[in-house]
Amino acid sequence: MPLQEEIDKTRQEIRTDDYSMSIGELISLYQSNEIDIHPEFQRFFRWSEHQKSTFIESILLGIPIPPIFVSQRDDGIWDVVDGLQRLSTIYEFIGILGKEEQEESQNPVTLQETTYLPSLKGKKWDDPNDPDNSLTQAQRLLIKRAKIIVNIVKKESDAMIKYELFQRLNTGGSIATPQEVRNCILLMLNNRLYDLMRSLADYEKFKNCIALSDRLYEEQYDMELVLRFILLFDKTEADISKLGDDVSVFLTEEMRKMALEQELDYGHIETAFKKTFDILNEITGDDSFRRYKPEQNRFLGGFLLSAFEVVALGIGYNYENLPPVEQICENIKGIWSDQIYRKWSGAGVNAARRLPYLIPLGRRIFSPV
Incomplete structure (x- = not known):
């Protein structure tokens, strides 16, 4: 199809509007439950108290x-696609964010000192018990009358536009990692699959085996490992050979599919996931994806993704028919002297190049035959 036809066709699939x-x-839309800011996304965003105060300062000045971006659902409610932090900061400061879940005794939000308005320090929206540290009525009206452009993706648009928009607006923005973007997209697409992935990431035997740092947990790397497993453990080798140049893009696209x-x-x-990590927890525990040193007969170092790709995906592929437990342990140790593994797991070999070699290697190593 010529480029102009592709442009014209796709433009017809996107229906948008915008309001000031x-x-x-x-605020009224939120109180009437006519706008959904997806509070489950909150844990993926990292606005500090200072950033929130600076945002309120910007409104006052x-x-x-x-602009914020919303997608109109079939029931007319707006899903916030981009602008969560701006809206949630406003709702939190005013005191209505998730009010039904808050305790009545919860203290009002107080602002911090900012560059141009240092007197904002300690200010609240409207605290009857502390009027001296509350905004005046004129200041509150200044905030309420401030304008924001709202870009609306109408419900007549192609179903995937909302998720494309979310991904493009948030990649490289306020979300720290690609997996956090994926988590949000998955929550919008398929709650059941997200809940399954979250429960697998929280599975104690899996956590015992990966032994990640606190920083990697904060960046949702455990969820990325779960995603890698469920997407790759039973994928055909023909499909694995077509990963493309960017595994991050592959993970996002395959997750959406x-x-x-x-x-x-x-x-x-x-079943495949839990059986895999039940076995690994029993045999090697937190050594499962560390480098094995045969001369010392011990595992050393930290988590290695290349080892995960061979061991976890190889056992997962064969989970219904595995070698004896003792043999699995020896097979894990033997990976580190395997010529294919040594060639394709070294420095400078990216995931897109190594996976077509390492995944079949793991399947063969943990085959019962």
Whole structure:
């Protein structure tokens, strides 16, 4: 199809509109449950108290606020695609964010000192018990009358536009890692699959085997490992050979396809995953993906993704028919002297190049035959 035809066709699939709305109107929408900010996304974002105070400062000073993007659902409710932190900061400061879940005794949000308005320090929205440290009515109205452009993706648009928009707006933005973007997209696409992945990431025997640092847990790397497992453990070798140049892009695209699959076998995924890590927890525990030194007969160092790709994916592929436990342990140790592993797991070999070699290696090593 010529480029112009592709442009014209895709433009027809996207229906958008935009409004200039006051913060007061956005407050009313939230109170009426007509806008959904997806509070489950909160853990993936990292605005500090200072950033929140600076945002309120910007509103008070009349500094233009970046547009927010919403997607209109079939029931007319707006899903916030981009702008979560801006809206949640406003709702939190005013005292209505998740109010039904808050304790009545919860203290009002207080602002910090900012560059241009140092007197914001300690200020609250409206605390009857502390009027001296509350904004005045004029200041509150200044905030409520401030305008924000709202870009709306209408419900007539192609179903995937919302997720494309979310990914493109948030990649490299306020979300720290690609997996955190994927988690948010998955929550929007398929709650059941997200819940399964989260439960597998929290599976104690899996956590025992990967032995990640606190930083990697904060960056949702455990969820990325779960995603790698469920996408790759039973994928055909022909498909693995077509990963492309960027594994991160592959993970996102394949996750979206899986999330939209109508007949996804959740039980098969869960069984393969848990049996894999039940076995590894019993045999090698937190040594499962560390380097083995035969001359010292011990495992050393930290978690290695290349070892995960051979061991976890190899056992997962064969989980219904594995060698004896003692043999699995010896096979794990033997990987480190395997010529294919040594060639394709070294420095400078990226994931896209090594996976077509390491995944078949693991399947062969842990085959019962």
